[in-house]
Amino acid sequence: MVSQSLPNQYLADPDVQLMLRVAADDHEAFEELVERYQDRLIGFFYHLLGDRSLSEDLAQDAFLRVYRARERYQAKARFSTWLFRIAHNLARNHLRGMARRRREVSLAPPTNDSQAMPQQQFLADRSALMPTRIFASKEVQARVQAALNGLGERQKMAVLLHKFEGMSYEDIGRVMGLNAVAVKSLLARARGKLKDALEKYA
Numbered sequence: 001m002v003s004q005s006l007p008n009q010y011l012a013d014p015d016v017q018l019m020l021r022v023a024a025d026d027h028e029a030f031e032e033l034v035e036r037y038q039d040r041l042i043g044f045f046y047h048l049l050g051d052r053s054l055s056e057d058l059a060q061d062a063f064l065r066v067y068r069a070r071e072r073y074q075a076k077a078r079f080s081t082w083l084f085r086i087a088h089n090l091a092r093n094h095l096r097g098m099a100r101r102r103r104e105v106s107l108a109p110p111t112n113d114s115q116a117m118p119q120q121q122f123l124a125d126r127s128a129l130m131p132t133r134i135f136a137s138k139e140v141q142a143r144v145q146a147a148l149n150g151l152g153e154r155q156k157m158a159v160l161l162h163k164f165e166g167m168s169y170e171d172i173g174r175v176m177g178l179n180a181v182a183v184k185s186l187l188a189r190a191r192g193k194l195k196d197a198l199e200k201y202a
Contacts, residue, residue: 015079022066023073030070034063037080040165041087047148047160048091058094062087077174084165085175088157095153147197155190162187 010016015036021029041062045055065086076082148156154176161167161175162183169180169187176183 010075010078013075013078016075019066019070019073019079020075023070025070030067033066033079037083038063041083043164044084044087044160045091047145047164048153048156049094054094058087058090062090065090078171080165081167081171081174084161084167088175091157092153143198147194150197151190151193155186155193158183158186159190159194 015033018029018033022033038059041059042052042055045058046052049055049058062083066083148159151159157176158172161172162169167175169183172178172183173180178186
């Protein structure tokens with residue numbers, strides 16, 4: 001059932017409105033949500049896992065879960081927060097499964113230009129966590145990716161949601177199951193590690 005008493009701030013979210021239409025079996029609304037979020041989800045998974053094909057599969061799985069949950073949907077947060085919570089859980093489950101199988105996840109970006117993803121440039125453009133002048137270097141994407149790879153899973157997740165998705169501490173907390181204070185601390189530690197990793201390029 002769709003919630004009948006929705007906070008005004010969530011009703012104002014156009015993506016919530018689309019999801020409410022999806023809940024009423026509006027297939028065009030679902031296609032529009034996929035169009036709006038597909039690249040963002042693939043980029044999110046890609047920067048966590050470093051595998052384009054896997055990222056596309058997980059993004060498809062996330063949308064499938066959204067569609068299957070449509071009749072139970074309740075707008076208790078922004079749509080993007082709800083969607084990325086689903087994505088967060090999928091990513092964590094995948095990483096835990098790989099750890100159990102003792103397999104390493106390659107986080108390096110593809111070397112084949114045909115496999116290169118636009119999210120690589122997006123990451124460099126949106127970072128703002130290191131000196132601006134290093135962006136002039138052709139190697140910047142690899143440097144930023146390598147610095148991100150040095151973060152722990154939760155730190156990396158928080159950085160991606162905060163810097164690249166523009167989420168508030170509160171929304172990141174909803175995605176990751178943390179309070180805002182814990183998110184702030186997590187990001188502070190991540191920034192320190194990124195600064196240490198990138199300052200040699202300054």
